[in-house]
Amino acid sequence: MLVILHHRVSPTGYNESNETFIVTIERCMLIHWFRRDLRLRDNTALLKAAEAAGGAVVPVFIFDDAIIRGRFASPARTQFLLDSLAALDAELRALGLYLVLRRGEPLPTLIRLLRETGAGGVMWNRDYTPYAIQRDSVIKRELRAAGYRAESCKDAVIFEMNEIATAEGRPYTVYTPYAKRWRARFASDPAHVQGMPRLVAIPLPASEPLPAVTDLLPDAPVTLPRFPTGETVALDALERFVRGPLADYATARDLLAVPGTSRLSPYLRFGVISPRQCVAAARAAPPGPGPESWIGELIWRDFYVQVLYHFPHALRGSFKPAFDRIAWPNDPELFAAWQTGQTGYPIVDAAMRQLQQEGWMHNRARMIVASFLTKDLLIDWRWGERHFMRWLIDGDPAANNGGWQWAAGTGTDAQPYFRIFNPVSQGQKFDPDGVYVRRYLPELARVPTRYIHAPHTMPGAEQIRAGVQIGRDYPTPIVDHATQRARALALYRTASRPNDAATEQYA
């Protein structure tokens, strides 16, 4: 029987005077399979594995081509993943360990690792997308059938699956009552933040080298937006946000030029930080509308995970099937103009260019460009969903799908059909000085503020003074908002009342 020796760690965490004892590897050593929980602190499955294995944990990450090259492949997000893995590896090296990297199908890869290390099982934190649920249930079944321990934990959300349900035990599909219930449950059953796991330095199998993005995605551009990452970077960002912008979050989060949002979304996406750490930090801050509304955003995150868990069909089509009938015109040229930020509506174009430059977009801007794509350009929200998933470093299937369906009015909690954003007035309201627009549209840098959100209305002399000719240096609007608004209303009305289709004609 294989045995290893290691230092015992007492339950209180103190190292007891070089006391050593023998552990049978088959019983004790465990693999922790990192997925979207790329941190050491407050990591539920990792803590559980460390506890069960007396600290003898093999930290593993597997590059799964089904995800990396799947429907929502993203060079920018893959870059962030690699940066986060490098940071996690550095954290582990400080403990005398390192991250064991593998590339391949998860199940056979895990079985090979179990044999190589002699570990007794695998622990991981749950992921709730349809693909992950299917994959993980097969893995759990097969590992157990082969005599290994295989366990998953709740970690990525505060409340999961059926923990927040209506009085009749059904999943909520409206945010407000869900949030009410969520807050009530949290008051009686709060999620506690845990600390570092107690890990011991054990011999590990060799790791494959950390790949480059182009190893995983051969067509990826050479230069990609980078977002600083790592557990300590994320915790520091949380602390600075809570000490600074959080108090004014309720109002400042809507101002595009102001750093009023947390910018923690990429960390939450990959579990570089935990939602429990976020809620705890918000509740430790002076109470007020700021912390409350930010917690509300974290509840939205749980809500959309829960919605997708119960209604996976939303990943392919409308949450409300009636809207699958919408006959989107889907003009590819209009779509290309939207993608590249050439629509002639500065607030839209600035936002789309921010996305491509930074791999991130301000939340208010996401709503504006989503409304514009669906209601002004009359393009299927799924085209926008895919584009966001390609470029957003924080791109998450549940939140992104939920947000797009909300904007398109096809999802849970659908906005009233008539709520169509006007891109000019949204710009005037949320970027009143045009600072955000000028930051991403240098060609409009010298346009006076009174014209900044509708530069095509500038008289010729003003254009000369501003050093820009609209129609040459910056596009005239590719569609007329008032016209498209009326078309969108008609399109939606027909979809929701199909019997009237014969009597309503529009083009």
Add this chain to the structure above:
DNA sequence: TTTTGAGTTGTTCGA
């Protein structure tokens, strides 16, 4: 079972 109130983020029009 029936009823009732409410529904993240807005725009436009007319007085």
Add this chain to the structure above:
DNA sequence: GTCGAACAACTCAAA
């Protein structure tokens, strides 16, 4: 310039 009303009807959740 400001203000209030209209913009559909429906579904959900809870009483």
